[in-house]
Amino acid sequence: MRFDQRHLLGIEPLRPDEITAILDLADQYVSLGRRRDKHANALAGLTQINMFFENSTRTQASFELAGKRLGADVMNMAMQASSVKKGETLIDTAMTLNAMHPDLLVVRHPQSGAADLLAQKVHCAVLNAGDGRHEHPTQALLDALTIRRAKGRLHRLNIAICGDIAHSRVARSNILLLHKMENRIRLVGPPTLMPAGIESFGVEVYDDMKRGLEGVDVVMMLRLQKERMDGGFIPSEREYYHRYGLDAEKLSFAAEDAIVMHPGPMNRGVEIDGTLADDINRSVIQDQVEMGVAVRMAAMDLLARNLRARPTEVMA
Amino acid sequence: MTDILIQNARLIDPEAGTENPGTVLISGGRIAEVMREDGPTGAVLQKRAGKAELVDAEGAVLAPGIVDIGVKIGEPGERHKESYGTAGLAAAAGGVTTIVTRPDTTPAIDTPETLEFIRRRANEAAPVNVLPMAALTKARAGREMTEIGFLMDAGAVAFTDCDNVVSNTKVLSRAMTYARSLGALVMGHPQEPILSSGAAVTSGKFASLRGLPAVTAMAERMALDRDIALIEMTGVRYHADQITTARALPALERAKRNGLDITAGTSMHHLTLNEMDVADYRTFFKVKPPLRSEDDRQAVIEAIRTGLIDIIGSFHTPQDEESKRLPYEEAASGAVGLETLLPVLLRLYHSGELDLPTLFRALSLNPARRLGLECGRLSKGAPADLVLFDPDKPFVLDRFKLQSKSKNTPFDGARLQGKVLRSYVAGKEVFKSS
Numbered sequence: 158m159r160f161d162q163r164h165l166l167g168i169e170p171l172r173p174d175e176i177t178a179i180l181d182l183a184d185q186y187v188s189l190g191r192r193r194d195k196h197a198n199a200l201a202g203l204t205q206i207n208m209f210f211e212n213s214t215r216t217q218a219s220f221e222l223a224g225k226r227l228g229a230d231v232m233n234m235a236m237q238a239s240s241v242k243k244g245e246t247l248i249d250t251a252m253t254l255n256a257m258h259p260d261l262l263v264v265r266h267p268q269s270g271a272a273d274l275l276a277q278k279v280h281c282a283v284l285n286a287g288d289g290r291h292e293h294p295t296q297a298l299l300d301a302l303t304i305r306r307a308k309g310r311l312h313r314l315n316i317a318i319c320g321d322i323a324h325s326r327v328a329r330s331n332i333l334l335l336h337k338m339e340n341r342i343r344l345v346g347p348p349t350l351m352p353a354g355i356e357s358f359g360v361e362v363y364d365d366m367k368r369g370l371e372g373v374d375v376v377m378m379l380r381l382q383k384e385r386m387d388g389g390f391i392p393s394e395r396e397y398y399h400r401y402g403l404d405a406e407k408l409s410f411a412a413e414d415a416i417v418m419h420p421g422p423m424n425r426g427v428e429i430d431g432t433l434a435d436d437i438n439r440s441v442i443q444d445q446v447e448m449g450v451a452v453r454m455a456a457m458d459l460l461a462r463n464l465r466a467r468p469t470e471v472m473a
Numbered sequence: 474m475t476d477i478l479i480q481n482a483r484l485i486d487p488e489a490g491t492e493n494p495g496t497v498l499i500s501g502g503r504i505a506e507v508m509r510e511d512g513p514t515g516a517v518l519q520k521r522a523g524k525a526e527l528v529d530a531e532g533a534v535l536a537p538g539i540v541d542i543g544v545k546i547g548e549p550g551e552r553h554k555e556s557y558g559t560a561g562l563a564a565a566a567g568g569v570t571t572i573v574t575r576p577d578t579t580p581a582i583d584t585p586e587t588l589e590f591i592r593r594r595a596n597e598a599a600p601v602n603v604l605p606m607a608a609l610t611k612a613r614a615g616r617e618m619t620e621i622g623f624l625m626d627a628g629a630v631a632f633t634d635c636d637n638v639v640s641n642t643k644v645l646s647r648a649m650t651y652a653r654s655l656g657a658l659v660m661g662h663p664q665e666p667i668l669s670s671g672a673a674v675t676s677g678k679f680a681s682l683r684g685l686p687a688v689t690a691m692a693e694r695m696a697l698d699r700d701i702a703l704i705e706m707t708g709v710r711y712h713a714d715q716i717t718t719a720r721a722l723p724a725l726e727r728a729k730r731n732g733l734d735i736t737a738g739t740s741m742h743h744l745t746l747n748e749m750d751v752a753d754y755r756t757f758f759k760v761k762p763p764l765r766s767e768d769d770r771q772a773v774i775e776a777i778r779t780g781l782i783d784i785i786g787s788f789h790t791p792q793d794e795e796s797k798r799l800p801y802e803e804a805a806s807g808a809v810g811l812e813t814l815l816p817v818l819l820r821l822y823h824s825g826e827l828d829l830p831t832l833f834r835a836l837s838l839n840p841a842r843r844l845g846l847e848c849g850r851l852s853k854g855a856p857a858d859l860v861l862f863d864p865d866k867p868f869v870l871d872r873f874k875l876q877s878k879s880k881n882t883p884f885d886g887a888r889l890q891g892k893v894l895r896s897y898v899a900g901k902e903v904f905k906s907s
Contacts, residue, residue: 169682248798268800269684270754289802290684326684353687354678 160459164276164283167292168333176334180302180311183448183455187302190226190451199458200229203260208250209286210236210266215421215446216286216295220263223453229261247271248278255279260464261457264288282460284453290326295456296420297330299448301338303441304375306448307416312339317369317411319345320379320401320428321390323352327420328379332358345369346401349390366401370410378403378419381428394427404430408439416441474900475526476500479861482530484509486851487537487834497535498525499857502900507853530861533894536833537851538570538858540840541811542606542631542660542738543714544789546572547878548594549587550579554879555791560811561599563876565904567812568860568893569787571602571848573840576613577635583608583619585627592628600903601896602858604844606631609648609659615639618648621657630844631712633660636761638696640666642703649709658710658843663696663721664688664762673802674763679748685801690718690765697721701728704735712843713737716782717765719772726781736843738784739773741814744821746770746883756797756804757883760788774826783839785832787814791879809877813884819864819891829864857900866892 158178162170189195205224209217217233224231236250247266254262255278262283264272269289276283287293305311316335322328322344335342342360344351355362363369370376381397391397403417417433417440425431434440477499484495484507498506498521506521541564547554564572574591576582582591588605595603607629611617614637621632632652638661639645652659672688674680680687697713701724704711716725716737728735740760748764758764765773776782790807797804810817818836821827841849848858872885896904 246795246798247800266800268802270802271800273753274798274800288684289800292684323681329682329684352681353676353689354681357678358681 160463162460163463165294165456165460166272166276166283166285168294168297168330168337169292171337173337176298176301176337179298179452179455179459180305182458183298183302183451186451186454187448190447195226196228197226198228200224200227200261200461203229203461204258205229205231205261205263205457206254206257206259207231207233207263208236208254208265209234210264210271211287212237213265213286215449216265219446219449220286220453223450223457224261226450227454227458229457247274251275251278255281261460282464284456284460287326290324290329292330293326294330295449295453296327297334298456299445299452300331300377300418300420301334302448302452303418303445304416307441307444308374314340314375315343315373315412316340316375316377317343317345317373318377318379319366319369319403321350321381321385322346322355322379323350324382324385325379331377332360343369343373347391350385366407367410370407373411374415376403376408376411376415376417378417378429380420380422381424398427402426402428402430403433405433408433415439418442418445420445474502475524476505477528477897477900478525479528479530479535482533482535482861484851485534485536485829485833487830487838488850488852490830490834492829497851497859499897499900502857504851504853504855504857507851528895533861533863534829535851535859535861536829537837537849537855538860538896538898539568539814539836540571540573540844540846540849541569541786541789541814542573542784542840542844543575543786544572544811545575545577545791545807547791548578548591554793555877557595557598557603559876559878560789561601561603563809563811564599564601565896565898566876566893568815568862568896569601569811570858570860570896570898571604571841571846572599572811573604573606573630573844575635576606576608576633577637581608581613583611583613585620585623588624588627588629601898604628604630606633606660608632609634610639610644613637615641615644618644618651621648621652622655625655625657631658631660633662633714636662636664638662638664638666642699646703646707649703649707653707653709656710658712660712660714661700662714663693663700663716665692665695668692668695669762672763673759674751675748675765677748677766679751683751683754688763690720690769693718693762694721694724697724701733701735704728704733705731708734710734711736715740715743715762715788716776717743717762717773718769722772722776722781729781736783736839737781738786739777739782740786740788741810741817742788742808742883743770743773744777744785745817750883751801754801755883756799756801757808757881757885759801759804759806760808761806774821777835778827778831780834783835784843785818785835786840787811791877792881793879797881807881809875809879809882812875812877813870813882815860815862815893816889816891817884820889822864823890857897859897860893861895862891862893864891866890868892
């Protein structure tokens with residue numbers, strides 16, 4: 158099994174065996190994370206910069222912890238507060254950071270394609286931690302690892318992704334990944350929250366949630382952004398909860414052993430019933446957080462191996 | 474001015490739709506004689522030519538110079554992106570002998586005074602003909618019409634708010650009614666403004682994969698339908714700047730069949746590229762309206778072939794590196810095209826989709842006719858605005874070798890065929906390839 162990527166910009170460029178390589182290594186890091194001594198030295202001597210142009214608590218903490226457990230020097234930059242406010246362009250900021258010779262650059266940005274743009278301009282490995290509505294590859298990988306561990310496999314499963322597909326980078330990355338691994342994907346949500354051209358993604362689309370959940374093995378819920386709630390895309394929060402909020406009744410249409418996932422943070426009572434989210438027999442939401450750290454350790458480890466294998470081009 | 478005799482050329486006559494070997498004599502800035510090889514022999518011409526300068530075309534193509542409607546030049550306001558001088562050089566090198574400029578400058582060209590400034594600058598700096606268009610409403614804000622009469626007196630050849638679509642239909646209908654009384658040509662940009670606001674790409678699978686804000690192709694049809702109703706209501710002379718989707722074509726066809734005074738254009742980019750070319754967020758491919766599906770591209774080529782779409786333009790839009798080196802959604806729209814227009818469109822000739830007389834009907838004859846210009850023809854008495862080019866010569870485009878100040882072309886590194894050898898404006902050689 159080989160991992161040939163220089164960056165992790167999205168799921169789209171990955172081969173199925175590269176996805177498996179990340180997940181296999183992540184499995185080992187899950188065990189490491191459960192030990193008292195959680196340290197490894199795969200990233201020792203390397204510098205990791207987290208550049209977050211958008212608010213994030215979970216993802217940033219997860220990347221930070223992943224880097225630290227592997228021995229990297231980790232620096233967090235909250236970009237909303239910095240020179241971006243003073244009119245500096247993304248490229249200028251990147252060039253400034255590039256001069257500090259980082260090895261791994263973790264980027265979250267509100268614009269689709271921002272990570273691709275950065276990757277063209279810097280010398281280090283770039284990890285996309287979410288760009289606009291484009292991709293969020295580590296989220297899809299951690300979801301995949303969670304499913305694989307809960308279901309024992311990552312192929313030939315019936316998986317429903319529910320909610321605001323149109324504005325979700327998590328949904329895009331998940332559709333791409335689960336499709337590459339040969340699963341049957343259903344998208345469930347109101348037509349106003351479905352992206353254009355969705356028919357050609359190789360998915361089944363449902364606007365009736367009970368029919369959409371019929372017999373599925375995995376139910377992935379998506380967060381509904383507050384600003385989409387009133388009037389523009391859906392009539393109201395309560396009508397949305399009535400038709401698309403996951404509760405015990407709707408879940409009863411899924412397979413008996415179906416698992417419930419959510420990328421967080423949850424809107425309890427909007428897209429998911431609070432009791433259900435906490436039901437340890439169905440919900441794997443806490444596992445997702447744990448898998449997140451492991452998957453990010455694995456991704457950075459593999460990228461660093463490729464980095465070390467290349468002759469240094471910037472040191473001169 | 475000495476006469477010029479261009480011999481041994483392939484003559485493209487878009488009026489007759491023919492292509493013949495022959496000879497052209499230029500005298501006093503006009504085409505004095507056109508001799509086809511199958512007509513009276515060149516000896517007659519030789520005698521008439523007397524001491525004319527002889528140009529042996531060596532079998533290259535001689536066609537009426539291109540009339541490019543919708544060229545953006547950075548004056549006033551953005552001279553660092555393009556000046557009349559650099560645009561003029563680019564045009565001459567591209568076989569464009571008449572530039573018809575857009576008024577979407579800073580400030581907008583919306584008064585006779587700014588228009589006169591433009592004309593003075595253009596005449597000083599550009600070696601080709603420059604004809605300005607003016608804004609239809611003040612500051613292109615869509616609220617009050619400009620001084621259409623005064624602007625026409627000052628030389629405005631058409632009126633347009635460019636990509637600021639006049640969304641207030643009452644304002645537009647009044648401006649059109651007033652324009653109609655003066656016989657002014659109004660150029661529209663058929664894009665439903667609210668649907669298309671903020672869009673960076675055409676909606677569909679590609680847009681969804683890239684997670685970019687998108688506009689449905691239907692927004693073009695909707696806006697065209699509205700404008701057609703207004704043309705019917707007001708009787709205005711109307712030109713749609715760019716028709717780029719298959720869905721808009723039946724509406725255009727019906728309007729023409731019903732005898733409305735409507736013509737339509739399209740851009741070189743929509744004829745040769747599609748939405749997939751954006752690939753990994755390549756901002757040099759961001760144009761307005763956005764690139765369309767391959768089906769749309771094919772339909773637009775067919776519409777040029779049948780003449781349903783009348784005119785092809787470059788929609789030359791210079792942008793500096795800074796405004797393009799941004800995330801796709803934030804990056805500026807537009808591409809330079811004056812110099813690449815001909816070689817890029819020759820792709821359609823080499824692929825057998827369009828012949829040269831059809832291409833020059835859309836590039837030279839039709840735009841000249843629509844603006845009431847004498848040029849655009851290869852016949853006796855017409856102004857000697859001509860382009861001589863080798864349609865087969867291959868080259869790889871290097872954007873840094875373009876004459877424009879801005880280098881934002883999507884065709885950087887593209888393998889193209891077709892090189893302009895010489896350009897003439899009113900019988901004067903304004904470009905000769907080295």
